[in-house]
C-alpha cells in the first residue's frame with residue numbers, strides 16, 4: 001500500500017476480531033518497523049510480543065490490579081497542560097462517546113478496562129528500553145512506534161497504542177519475566193479490526209499547520 005495513503009488511513013482500532021496474527025506476519029511487520037531511525041543506529045527498542053492464551057491471561061492480571069489501584073487513562077502530566085491540548089483531547093472523547101454508548105457502555109469504563117483488555121486484540125507488543133539510556137532515547141522508541149503502526153496498517157492489520165500499561169509496569173515485568181533494568185515505554189494492541197464495531201468508525205481529527213508550525217525564513 002502507498003505509504004502516504006497508509007498514513008492518512010491509519011487510526012487506532014478499539015475492537016478487534018479474535019483471528020490470530022500469524023507469526024510470519026508479525027515478523028514481517030517488525031522487520032519493516034526496524035527500519036526506523038535512531039541515534040547512531042543504536043536501535044534501543046526491545047519488543048516483547050504476547051499472543052495466544054498469554055494475552056487474556058495477562059489482561060486478567062491487569063484488570064485485577066486495576067480494580068485495586070484504579071489508575072486510569074490520562075496524560076500523566078505533572079503540571080497544568082495548556083488549554084489547546086486539553087481541548088483536542090476533549091474533542092476526541094466527545095467524538096468517541098456516542099459510539100461507545102451505542103456499544104452499551106460509558107467512555108471511562110470502555111477506555112480503561114478496554115485498554116487493559118487490549119480491546120480484544122489477540123497480540124500485544126510491549127516496547128521496553130534499557131535503563132542505561134537517557135530519556136532522550138525515548139525519541140527513538142517513538143520513531144519505532146510510528147513505523148510499527150504504519151507497518152501493521154500496511155499489512156492489513158490495525159493497532160492501538162496503549163500507554164495505560166505504564167501504570168501497571170511492575171505487574172507486566174513480573175508476568176513477562178522482564179528484568180528490573182528495563183523500562184516499559186508503550187504497548188501496542190495489534191490484530192484484525194472488527195469493522196462492524198461502532199467505535200472503529202471514529203476518526204480523530206488533526207490540528208491545522210497554523211496551530212503547530214512556525215516558519216522562520218523564506
Ligand SMILES: Cc1cc2nc3c(=O)[nH]c(=O)nc-3n(C[C@H](O)[C@H](O)[C@H](O)COP(=O)(O)O)c2cc1C
Nearest residue numbers: 010011012073092111115160161162163164186204
Ligand atoms: C503514547 C500513546 C499512548 C496511548 N495510550 C492509549 C491508551 O492507553 N488507551 C487508548 O485507548 N488509546 C491510547 N492511545 C491512542 C490515542 O488515543 C490515539 O492515538 C489518539 O487519540 C489519536 O487517534 P488515532 O490513533 O486514531 O489517530 C495512545 C496513543 C499513544 C501515541
